Amino acid sequence: MIVIAVVLLMTAFLHFLPAWTRPDLFFAVTVDPYFRASGEARRITRLYRIVLWNCMLLAIALSVLTKRQEFVLLSIAGYYCGTAVAHRRALAHAVPGDSAVEVNLGAPREALPGGPVAMLVPLAALGVLAAWVSWNWSRIPERLAVHWGVHGPDRWIARTPHSIYGMIAQDGALSLVFILIGMGIFYWSRRLTGSAARSAAAEQNRFRRLNVQIFFVLASLPAAYAWIIVLQPPAPGAWLAGVALLVAGFYYAVLIRNRPRFTARSSDSTPNSCWKLGIFYFNPADPAVFVLQRFGIGYTLNFASGWAWAGFAMLAATISLRVVLR
Amino acid sequence: MLMYRMPVTLRIDLASPVPAVRQIVDGLRLLLVVGGLEPGTQLPSVRRLGTDLGVHFNTVAEAYRTLAAEGWLEIARRGGARVVARKTPRADPEAAAGFQRRLRELIADGQSRGFPRGRIARELRRLAETLEGARS
Structure with a gap:
């Protein structure tokens, strides 16, 4: 039931996504800003939504009939298929993007949001937890609930050094991944500093800093999870669900509310041909590892960069660690 | 480090048939000649400028090296460059x-x-x- 509700909410969010992108972009294709109001644009958007909702309905139906939650992943496939089909049709209406790039050589040096100390807080919290665990080992219950379903806890770990310190280590690795994503957006994404599109540059840079801050906040989630698991407060499942819902709600509310509102050209110098299926950016000539999404809100990876794949390898290793130590 | 008197902007066109390294060298040289970039000014690191312009780091490094060979810049550690006072040579x-x-x-x-x-x-x-x- 919870999964179905999440899928419905996600599909509703994706339904409105085309309306939240920059005016000169339509399904990741540079178009005339007036194209959005045309009949063809409405037809393309309708096609995207039909694919999206049909896949969602199919996903829920298969999930309910077979009682296997894995089928809900079909709804994500619907998003990719819908975007790819719409992107392909939008390409027929592409206009050349702005290929000129301007950099202010006198732009002041940027400071990392929150400073380098702020991003170390989650890791320090996990370090303190590890120290607390070693000093209070006997006070920790013999069995710790680590996962909750509708009817209460459904997964436990035993009180062994392997499982307790392993859990802290994997949460530390996950925090580190979020911190590295934040730092990657800060150091390895394009800054707009030229004077040609000053308002667009200010808007984009504001959103870029916001994304960095969001990832530094997300980095504290695994630390919060580890503390709640070890301390096992009354109704820990409700605590975790509350924290997760609060953070997820906050995350999307902040992103939607603070999305870049470009009124003029977006000064996006990425070529249309590098946006594969309208979602994946692949440009070996671009040294940026993170780029502003053309379809969606936030940043995406430049999949031609070796650093992007190194990041994926690290994320995969973190998830594998979780499975191995389960 | 000297402060800039006014916004000093470098503009290149990624779709231009003129190679990016040539555009960067010409653009920076123009700023150096007209006095937009004064001696002592620290230029962005190769990585930062390359990312902001959307060109490979080696392209920016090559542009810096070209201008250093002409006597305009001094290559600094960690991929940066500093503008130096240059004595105008006699044109042959x-x-x-x-x-x-x-x-x-x-x-x-x-x-x-x-x-x-x-x-x-x-x-x-x-x-x-x-x-x-x-x-x-």
């Missing part, structure tokens, strides 16, 4: 001939793109006056 006949040839080519390019002769002449006169003014 070959360089003067090369300059005249490039100027003629530029004018021919302007004409082929449809710029009227009168406008090109006015622009050249204006530049000459600016140069004369700077000398006096």
